[in-house]
Amino acid sequence: MTDKQSKGIRMFDPAFDYGQLPSLTGFLFRKASLRTFAIFGDAVGDRAITPLRYSLLEVVGANPGLQQVQLAGILGLSKPAATLAIDFWQTRDCLSRRPDARDRRSRGIYLTEAGQARLDDLRIIIARQDAQLTEMLSEDELALLKSLMQRVIEGPVL
Amino acid sequence: MTDKQSKGIRMFDPAFDYGQLPSLTGFLFRKASLRTFAIFGDAVGDRAITPLRYSLLEVVGANPGLQQVQLAGILGLSKPAATLAIDFWQTRDCLSRRPDARDRRSRGIYLTEAGQARLDDLRIIIARQDAQLTEMLSEDELALLKSLMQRVIEGPVL
DNA sequence: TATTGTTATACTCTATAACTATA
DNA sequence: TATAGTTATAGAGTATAACAATA
Numbered sequence: 001m002t003d004k005q006s007k008g009i010r011m012f013d014p015a016f017d018y019g020q021l022p023s024l025t026g027f028l029f030r031k032a033s034l035r036t037f038a039i040f041g042d043a044v045g046d047r048a049i050t051p052l053r054y055s056l057l058e059v060v061g062a063n064p065g066l067q068q069v070q071l072a073g074i075l076g077l078s079k080p081a082a083t084l085a086i087d088f089w090q091t092r093d094c095l096s097r098r099p100d101a102r103d104r105r106s107r108g109i110y111l112t113e114a115g116q117a118r119l120d121d122l123r124i125i126i127a128r129q130d131a132q133l134t135e136m137l138s139e140d141e142l143a144l145l146k147s148l149m150q151r152v153i154e155g156p157v158l
Numbered sequence: 159m160t161d162k163q164s165k166g167i168r169m170f171d172p173a174f175d176y177g178q179l180p181s182l183t184g185f186l187f188r189k190a191s192l193r194t195f196a197i198f199g200d201a202v203g204d205r206a207i208t209p210l211r212y213s214l215l216e217v218v219g220a221n222p223g224l225q226q227v228q229l230a231g232i233l234g235l236s237k238p239a240a241t242l243a244i245d246f247w248q249t250r251d252c253l254s255r256r257p258d259a260r261d262r263r264s265r266g267i268y269l270t271e272a273g274q275a276r277l278d279d280l281r282i283i284i285a286r287q288d289a290q291l292t293e294m295l296s297e298d299e300l301a302l303l304k305s306l307m308q309r310v311i312e313g314p315v316l
Numbered sequence: 317t318a319t320t321g322t323t324a325t326a327c328t329c330t331a332t333a334a335c336t337a338t339a
Numbered sequence: 340t341a342t343a344g345t346t347a348t349a350g351a352g353t354a355t356a357a358c359a360a361t362a
Contacts, residue, residue: 016221017221018232019216019217019219020285024285026209027288028304028307028311029187029194030194035311035313036183036188055185062174063175076192130184133183136313137309144302145183145310148302151294152190152295153186153189154169154294
């Protein structure tokens with residue numbers, strides 16, 4: 001690979017045959033995720049701030065005081081992975097662990113002032129890069145894409 | 159997490175606020191990829207056969223005799239990662255490395271007979287699981303989703 | 317006994333660097 | 340000198356198991 005910038009990542013090389021891959025919706029999702037991840041990194045600048053870590057900050061901001069096990073559940077992480085993700089932001093003075101008076105085993109997770117400021121910044125940067133990701137679609141097409149994606153994500157009604 | 163089956167993975171817990179995450183197309187792609195990966199695993203049975211490893215088999219099947227560096231480029235892998243992915247299938251008698259008469263440094267990658275049979279099986283299983291992934295969409299909606307996804311993946315025309 | 321959170325440990329995946337053999 | 344492929348090694352990221360404190 002000669003170019004690490006997202007613009008340089010070619011998704012399909014027309015010189016080769018990809019078999020049935022391009023006809024698989026799941027394969028398209030994976031490719032779209034890769035492009036998302038690439039331009040996410042370009043936009044945020046700091047490669048340490050991954051989509052997962054940003055998600056953690058976003059969820060804490062929207063639900064102050066959650067327990068670590070709850071955060072682990074929401075983000076689909078094991079307890080140790082949640083511990084480390086929280087450590088990441090606490091090291092950077094963006095999150096704090098506060099003792100819970102009612103259950104002294106658990107600790108509520110909160111944004112610090114710096115964390116709130118960081119989140120405010122990131123929300124803007126990331127909303128902008130997300131718009132860039134879909135800039136080739138009209139407003140109607142984007143709304144349609146999102147509603148179709150939502151249905152696929154939620155899965156079949158059993 | 160109490161249920162590792164794909165059906166048991168709930169994508170959004172209505173008890174919590176996800177901030178701006180659900181409005182980000184990139185976040186939806188990531189969720190859709192996770193669901194794809196989960197039901198891929200369920201469908202294939204063998205957890206060692208990842209989407210990447212299946213992709214390798216598919217590309218080799220469609221382009222017999224490619225060099226390893228070419229495969230690495232197509233799949234977005236480093237050379238060592240390509241070596242290991244090819245090793246994986248060679249160990250299972252599905253791929254073979256054949257010397258290239260014109261350049262004795264390189265080796266062409268080919269499906270073995272067993273590899274062709276394995277690929278034939280996998281293609282069917284995976285096409286079926288892919289259809290399952292989008293079973294809540296009509297044929298027209300699915301076609302629309304795919305064409306929108308294609309455009310997002312290809313990126314802006316610069 | 318069960319649960320919250322941390323630490324210890326191991327596994328997978330991927331990368332870069334160093335190496336061999338060719339070109 | 341440069342390239343194809345392998346091996347050595349290291350760094351993320353994640354998981355399970357064991358542990359301490361508390362319920």
